[in-house]
């Protein structure tokens with residue numbers, strides 16, 4: 001049985017080697033957290049009550065059984081979800097995660113986050129998300145392929161370049177996207193490149209997509225430091241999560257002159273006052289799967305990493321890592337949310353009181369879906385861009401979106417998260433008003 005290679009950790013959109021998730025305690029339910037923020041923004045923008053009711057519910061929630069034959073010959077049945085929150089601005093868009101902790105509530109929250117995320121950066125997509133309850137580290141490559149293909153087949157009339165377009169997320173990667181595209185193409189008997197993004201370059205993927213989420217994090221972090229009058233060069237950053245988002249963000253921030261004093265994955269954190277050599281740490285992870293044992297710094301726990309004295313904290317793993325239980329101990333000027341939902345609504349209030357400048361997930365990690373949009377555009381036109389074009393256009397959209405959110409935040413004297421929600425809820429509501437109600 002060939003287990004997934006460690007390289008997958010790097011290729012997936014959010015780390016395989018994520019960070020152990022805290023159990024949910026009441027207000028840490030991701031769907032309720034998302035709704036609390038949406039409700040707040042809806043009130044501030046005086047959202048029409050009818051549109052409010054529409055946006056509170058996902059358009060579609062699908063639960064499928066995924067029976068597959070294991071390599072042993074036994075049959076196992078997995079559960080898969082796909083939730084489409086809203087398609088008023090364009091096809092549903094959002095990743096698929098393979099994770100033993102996936103729940104329908106989490107997928108619902110993540111689907112809505114995608115609606116707001118695409119609206120914040122003003123790209124013509126709605127929001128969707130999918131998940132399969134499984135532990136990919138316990139499945140062989142062949143089993144993982146069967147799970148992916150059967151999940152895709154079960155959703156064959158839901159997915160499509162004009163209806164719902166998956167991408168990588170926690171524990172999924174380019175290879176999984178290739179299987180989805182191939183399964184879809186076999187069923188539809190058409191090439192169907194645009195049905196998924198985050199594909200391998202050879203089958204229509206975009207240059208720069210793999211690095212896009214981390215690159216977006218780097219760009220908004222620099223914008224935030226600039227806004228706060230803090231230097232970029234020499235600022236201290238810690239990155240929690242060393243998958244695709246965290247490792248690329250760490251590397252690019254290092255290239256911009258910040259000192260990456262700590263990184264972590266599910267196995268350990270590593271601290272080095274003088275900076276961590278990201279390429280070396282990545283090489284270690286490629287060879288050893290986890291950071292554990294990496295000799296480039298002192299071992300620290302994830303909780304210790306979160307309370308380091310920093311300029312920038314970049315959580316790039318999973319939801320609910322900054323909670324009301326540890327928010328008071330956070331000692332940073334800026335938080336850049338590389339992961340989706342790393343901060344709970346309860347923690348937001350504590351961070352605000354402490355004066356921490358939070359770049360919210362729906363803005364901070366939107367680089368991935370922005371380049372997914374570029375990939376989809378390239379697939380539809382059949383004409384591919386060079387990497388510089390991708391990087392320049394990503395930078396233009398990200399810088400403009402940061403400025404848009406900052407402007408709303410100043411105009412209404414609200415934090416960046418509330419401003420991002422206000423901007424996106426307004427944009428989605430405007431489309432609902434123009435389109436009217438089909439009945």
Ligand code: GLU
Pocket residue numbers: 013093094095096165166167168169170197198340365366368369370372
């Ligand atoms: N999974 C990524 C996210 O949460 C990317 C989604 C996409 O590219 O569609 O933003």
